[in-house]
Amino acid sequence: MAALDATLANYLLTRDSAEKERLDGQHIYLKKFAYDDRLVYDRNVELKAGSSVLDSGTGTVAWLLDLAKEVPEDVELIGVDVSPNNFPDAANAPKNIHLSLASATNLPKEWSNKFDLVNQRFMLSALLAAEWPQAVSEIFRVLKPGGRIQLCELDPRYPLEKPPALERHSEILLQGANKRGLLRYCAKELPGMLRNAGFVDVVDDAKPCPVGKALGEWGVRGATGGPAGAWWNMKDALVEQGTIGSAKEYEDLLEELVKEWDEKGIYLVTRMICATKPLES
Template identity: 35%
Template sequence: MDELDHQRFYASEQYLLPADEVETLRLNAQHRMAVKAFEGKLSLAPLNFKSGDRILESAAGTGIWALEFFEQNRNQGVLLDIECIDISDRQFPRNYPSNVHLSIHSVTELPIEWNGTFSYAHQRLLVSALNDTLWRKAISELFRVLTPGGWVELVEIEGEDLHYDIGPFSTKLQAIFRNVYVNNGHSGALAAYLPPLLKETGFVDVQLESRRLLVGKSGENGYRSDELGKFFSGLKRNVLNGAGFGFVQTGEEYEEIVQGSVSEWDANSDKAWVAIYTILARKP
């Protein structure tokens, strides 16, 4: 790896993206984009909370969703107790309400004392983290810690049916991206994969809503080209670990492809797009 790669922090081998300040800024921008895509709603679940209800946010990252969700409910007179977990605390916020708790845990192995304690669980964007075995563990654990009648909401971006390829650079980048997922045993087709798994685990009322995030220079209709470029730059470790999959040999060559893709998206705004899904399910 080149010197720049050593400056980035990765929390695990399994999770493909970094957990550092650069990624924190990208995640917060992506949060705003995802909320906007779903008409400004932090949740699509049919929720009816009372003060004291416990909420779980899995893969909390920077905690931005939990903080906004807590504030939204507090403004409505409801004080929630929110447990935020992630495999790393590097991106946790420094200041947060006393009713919001931050801890290092994996959704694949939640504390046994959390059995049946959460009214609602929210998890976003683990497409770059879990393979089939881990997804099965995660869904089982989420089912276990929910109260009867509790909802789970999974927000994911499509990682298999891709539409980034609008020029030679982005076509090559899309092919590299597919290889990264296959090489790490990840399934990108979560819209097809997760609903049956939720039902198999015992969830009912499984629903899916999708939106299309367009890619362009302004990001008005979805992803800003350079923000999507930052996502792909974050995958450099895994591209190099895969010996470039026959497309590149060095980090510099990979970055040239990323930057070339950004230029193609800038010049052809809203031709490339990304699918984002919200999948809801209820524990009976």
């Protein structure tokens, strides 16, 4: 499968073995701190024989591979991404997992009213600001009436009082996102977007995620495989677009970040945003 190259131009992260390893580690970390040690955040969702699940922007397929261990074998599990680079070998995947190339903004037409649950997470470095409403609308279209959406996104507004290196880094990422047309504060906007698309019963939960050696083993994981770990793999994109002067300048800033985290630790905030497609829409 060839990547949907046109949709990759604004992506801030790499698609190499280092990023694949980080994404797999991030899945474990987010499952614990964002999803409350489960894969389906809404406890009222029941996946049974005949149910269908979509993972939009599936990446390494880690969430679906984990979910396949918990649901009946005849639950259909579908993952889509704009690139197959991080897909596992199909021969090693469960038979009920099906992977294909598709953009979150343009899902297959035949999927209307198909899915019981759609999962999507950490697309703030992938979707343009103008694309977010379309992505939400597409998820609404492909959900069955009564189906649920769960979105997991970093909320860069937190911590409210940022130490110096984190403050500077946050400004750099905001500038980088703006240059690409990304919506850095998508977590803030998503509840309203969901309501505008027709969703009801919107839930927006803030989930603190530890980062830094001072906060123990999971803090260390948060600095490497969690939300903050992605920042290392944004270096090339930020230098290429001129948001920061050189790779050395960015690496020095990251070293300052690590010092801050190791001395006191911080809590980044992800948001779990869930909603329902009404039975009559």
